[in-house]
Amino acid sequence: MHINVRGTRRIISNVSSFTPRYEFPKYSMPLTDFKGHQVKALKTFEKLLPQMNMIIELRDIRAPLSTRNVVFDRIARKEHDVMKLVVYTRKDLMPGNKPYIGKLKNWHEELGEKFILLDCRNKTDVRNLLKILEWQNYELETNGGYLPMGYRALITGMPNVGKSTLINSLRTIFHNQGNMGRKFKKVAKTGAEAGVTRATSEVIRVTSRNTESRNEIYLIDTPGIGVPGRVSDHNRMLGLALCGSVKNNLVDPIFQADYLLYLMNLQNLNDGRTELYPGSTNSPTNDIYDVLRRLQVNKSQNEKSTAIEWTNKWRLHGKGIIFDPEVLLNNDEFSYKNYVNDQLEKLGDLSYEGLSNKLKGNPNQVF
CATH class of the missing domain: 3.40.50.300 (P-loop containing nucleotide triphosphate hydrolases)
Incomplete structure (x- = not known):
């Protein structure tokens, strides 16, 4: 699903010269963890x-x-x-x-x-x-x-x-x-x-x-059950990764950290007292590598380990960040009922045999 959240009234930056990203890049990644x-x-x-x-x-x-x-x-x-x-x-x-x-x-x-x-x-x-x-x-x-x-x-x-x-x-x-x-x-x-x-x-x-x-x-x-790739997309997979609902190594930690930064800047939850990331109050940025450099406490840390540490912190303890950008849209811009019906249409009739055969071919296959 292509999401452009430019119209939402929630996007009001504390820093007048800073403009958050209204769209997130489509990185190459699996769209399902269906086993x-x-x-x-x-x-x-x-x-x-x-x-x-x-x-x-x-x-x-x-x-x-x-x-x-x-x-x-x-x-x-x-x-x-x-x-x-x-x-x-x-x-x-x-x-x-x-x-x-x-x-x-x-x-x-x-x-x-x-x-x-x-x-x-x-x-x-x-x-x-x-x-x-x-x-x-x-x-x-x-x-x-x-x-x-x-x-x-x-x-x-x-x-x-x-x-x-x-x-x-x-x-x-x-x-x-x-x-x-x-x-x-x-x-x-x-x-x-x-x-x-x-x-x-x-x-x-x-x-x-x-x-x-x-x-x-x-x-x-019951065990946790994911969805087939045909009813998933990049936003859903990244949201699941930030929640810890897919395996840690399935989505690149840099992608996860960048998505978290994208969501933070969109929601602008900074209250002037607590920083969402180093410098978010006075010098917000859309550059995830800039944020990772600010987060590094010593030179021995690499970007990937810093990204993992940061996203894990927010996954377990971070408060106030919504991981689905559609929630930020106004009612006339996003219909939950239409979204659900669209998901049901994409899913179609369940065929367990078909799902099993595709999983046997490639457990990481997007289908």
Whole structure:
């Protein structure tokens, strides 16, 4: 997708002589990190869906488009009775941006979707999600629904958006509520790199048998699933790289750092007290190599290692930067509903055999 953000009113530089880039160059890079085990997971996902009462799709709040997986939409549309809840993770990295949250609200209202924001490590946030699950379970029971297999929610999302962390947090709350004295063990592996969970996990109970509800609540963790290259583009791949949702070595770290610089200059989040990068207050620049030179603390550091260190810092701790430039556009310049429909059209009908055959030929193939 070609993005020109020249028209957005957010672009107002503190330095009158400085003009940010309104377009980002198309560097040569893979457009997908779609793997063979993800095709297998999709098949399992589709088989499990008729047994589910809810789909919980996790997305990174900093990249609502890049971490949105159209493949889940295609599969979920076959099961109209399954409720879908979008959970935006890493809320702590996007504090106090009411206009942005308002835009998300408008986007999801267009599609009739429900969404919440949370920090997967915040007990209050995680308890709020558990309350939603309990309420949906209660409503089902009130309407006479008894589920012999319990109330089941499938946790889905792109790689490394917080699925396993969320499940472990829910399990911790469950353990502390009514299972004191028993040894607690994490049931889902977590990691800073994409692809930690590679197989659909066992069913995980997150409510106690001591509750008044007849239906216990269970979660099913799934591996992070990417998208085929035909529904991806350079912006999506770079956004996923900045979120840590693709392997570290897939996108050149200089490209990632340059994209981060591009986004920083566009959003102009500098408050006059904190620098986004050295010199961003008094001498902003569009030259990534200039920024990397400013960041180097000693001459032994090379540009690539400096770029990795800088992007990793922002990936893990940086606050306030949106990784999808379309979010900066006005409503008359970008339609979320049209974007979703366009993605579905590009995806077409899912053919697992076709996906598998192409992956066998070349695991890095763009298709």
